[in-house]
Amino acid sequence: MSDIAIVTDSTAYIPQDLREQYDITMVPLNVIFGETVFKEEDLTTETFYEKMREADELPTTSQPSIGLFEETFHQLGQEHDEIIVITLSSGISGTYQTAVAAGNMTDNVNVHVFDSEVSCMVQGFFVLAAAKMVRKGLESQAILAQLESMKKKSRAYFMADDLSHLHRGGRLNGAQLVVGSLLQIKPVLHFDNKVIVPYEKVRTAKKALAKIFSLLDNDAKDGAALDIVVIHANRPEKAEEIAAELKGKYPATNVHFSYFGPVIGTHLGEGSIGIGWVETKYK
Ligand code: MYR
Structure with missing residues (x-):
């Protein structure tokens, strides 16, 4: 049986306690106010909306860097054989493509990137289901197939x-x-x-x-x-x-x-x- 790590991005908004409970690694996207770049995890939702209300210039966002994905995969590769990464929709963010590119560049672990084609907690449900399947001992290909079928009905x-x-x-x-x-x-x-x-x-x-x-x-x-x-x-x-x-x-x-x-x-x-x-x- 292969040891699989589960990774997602911050837009799944899975609360930290659940991430810890299910060993889910989160890679943050960024929010940019003027010259200041915030990792999404470093801004509380309340502070963010307050800042957005008061800002002269509205914020923008950016995907995680390829380096951050590579570093995350490399570290997880020291203890796992495979990684399943579940990202927000590739139609609204470059995060999926960046994770794929980083996966191709990481050689100590086999990385599978799954495009949720959605975001937020609906993506989060896929992530939690994947983590539960890992615990049940399913292989990566079976997990990916289950995620595909879940996606069709979400x-x-x-x-x-x-x-x-x-x-x-x-x-x-x-x-x-x-x-x-x-x-x-x-x-x-x-x-x-x-x-x-x-x-x-x-x-x-x-x-x-x-x-x-x-x-x-x-x-x-x-x-x-x-x-x-x-x-x-x-x-x-x-x-x-x-x-x-x-x-x-x-x-x-x-x-x-x-x-x-x-x-x-x-x-x-x-x-x-x-x-x-x-x-x-x-x-
Ligand atoms: C980036 O800069 O790469 C992130 C872009 C995120 C775009 C978000 C667009 C709105 C998505 C709404 C999702 C609603 C799911 C229920």
Whole structure:
């Protein structure tokens, strides 16, 4: 049996205690305010949104350096035969490609990089499932195959209060969204083929949320065992309200609570809300 290490990036937002519990190594992306580069882990979410509100110039983000990945892989290679790296979508960040390049340059360990095609805690669910599979003794190819099948059935829908952040960062696809119309719509967004596109264009946040609820209802109403996560960008009360509504509704599901941290918050803006779900396979 081969000894496998699990690595992810900071945008999975897996809390530190869970990372420690499951031996998950996290490689941080960066947030840049003016001349200052912060590793994502060094900024609390509250401080970040406060800084973003007060900044003269809005922040930008960058992927981890190839050197950081190489160093991480090399170190893990001293105690493991293989590494599975689970990154945020390759359609919104160069992190996946950089991890692949670093893996090719590391010769003391076999590195497999998995493109989650999503981000945040939905990516986090893949990471936790992979770590649990390692503990069950599955081989890397079996774990990667399970992750692929999990990905096919995972969903992530989200809405931004102000679409100009996504537009500014060049992460909003969908040719029909012209600048002038950005402020008048609150589309439900999702990932399609690794990039962010509007799923449905609606005019109010209330209608957007109702749409996400109906999509979840379709998947959960027949008793499917799902891990559901409510994700928020510094909007805990709203997220609590949504989570409370979902908790009583579908007995076979677990409802979790997560957040859009600094890197994703830079692109979505404060106040954004998302709901994602995956099939519960590994407890
Ligand atoms: C980088 O600089 O490489 C990071 C770019 C991150 C772009 C993030 C775009 C928004 C993603 C929203 C994910 C929502 C998942 C539920």
